[in-house]
Amino acid sequence: MQVYLDNAATTRLDPRVLAKMKPYLTAKYANASSIHKPGQDAYLDLVKAKKTVARLLNGDPDNVIFTSSATEANNFIIKGVARANRSDRKNKIIISALEHPCVRESAHELIAEGFRVEVIPAGSDGLITPAALSKIIDAETILVSVMAVNNEIGTIQDIKALAALAHKYGAYFHTDAVQAVPYLDLNIKKLDIDFLSLSGHKFYGPKGVGVAYIDRRQKVRPLIVGGGQEDGYRSGTYNLPGIMGLAFALELAYKERKTYLKKVKALRDYLLSKIKKEIPEIRVNGSLARRVPANLNVMFGYVEGEAILIDLSQKGIYVSTGSACSATNLKASYVLSAIGLEKHFLNSNIRFSLGRFNTKAEIDYTVKCLAQTIKRLRSFSPVEKI
């Protein structure tokens, strides 16, 4: 049996999305910037895709900029907003301690350019509170960036309250919403956010395409320059197959949201209850209540995460870990460090991220194997029980 429980890393392309993309890889291959008929047909399809995305986000189609990834979208927005809005009075960027490396690294690049970057600390529950933001925000702040849902522990932030606070100080608000589809209602107007990033492959769409939702009334400097596509905001030939795929995948995700959420929550809760029953000395990392229903991040005491992952992988079960041994830089997860996990527990964590294609039988098989894995690794662990 093969069990894919790494849907926060990427999802399997929905066959219906693939069918939607196919014509743009074959017959409808024209460049959407060309002014001949097939080119203009492609352009009209591009506009349709923008309208679809805008409708689902309750935003403006003109504000939808397609990128190659959410990493690019985050780089574009963080650096583009900071660089375009810098002044003698405004020189500060605020990000949260839980941000994805593409946000963290973008902010770090800005430090080298003379910007001040400050980080909002996270609570042990994995939440970023407006109270924590209020301690560091001031009139010098250009932009506040807080992710809607964390990729490791799945915690949901109060984006609306954080955005309102940012606006009170005259700052813009950006959210990396990559992990939020379709769990949150990403209503741009209701949440009153200025910038947002998405990635197609996190919701059964294709890889290699993302969205930077921007507020065109505000200044944003492009990251990629060239042929002037996307009204100069993002040059590079329009990736029509990817764009059509992303828009359709987003549409399906929200259309089928209700049944999907119900299914995935039932499976996740079942997984947790079975783990609790079968395996002693475990702990859930971050708030369970304020988290997306597809995520479960568990600490298994006295054993190392990479060893658990490799052992499970040999049994056909695919998960993820934030342990130092799984990272190229040999550093344990900064997210788990940020929520204050004790040092001796930092390398003992597994992220299960469920998805549309998982079944109850898969969960049964997973916990059966997991219990064996943990028992085996604990049988020769030297770590003293605490």
Next chain:
Amino acid sequence: MALNYTKKTLNNFLKPKNVGSIKKPDGYAQIGNMVCGDQLDFFLKVEKGKIKDVKFLSFGCASNIATASILTEKVKGLTIEEAKKYNWQQVVDELGGLPQQKVHCSVMAVQGLKKAIDDYEKRQGEKKPGVKKIKKVTKIPAKKVAKKITKKR
């Protein structure tokens, strides 16, 4: 990150040899990696200058477990002097190679074993009569430490 373990590494991880502890070991050492947080404990039983038995405990990744498994397998039966010469490159070669970022696991395993041999030699020095009378004083705490270690297991 590229992480392609060889079949031999995976086998040594899935079915590690020499796991466990030895009661009243002739040599014992614990080694940890401050960077990645891994830990290994080595236990030695020595007879007539040869490693009669060696066991290990591990809190570590697949390659940490696999390197300790292959190392203990290779040094079992060797003389203390031979075991001391066994190096990390031999561990890596024996496994058919390790991913680049996992080579440090083999270094740690070899260091841990050497530390256990050091401990054995220290205890031997203490046992030899007439080496230095003053050393007799340390004989008692050393034994107590050994007892405490075995008790905990």
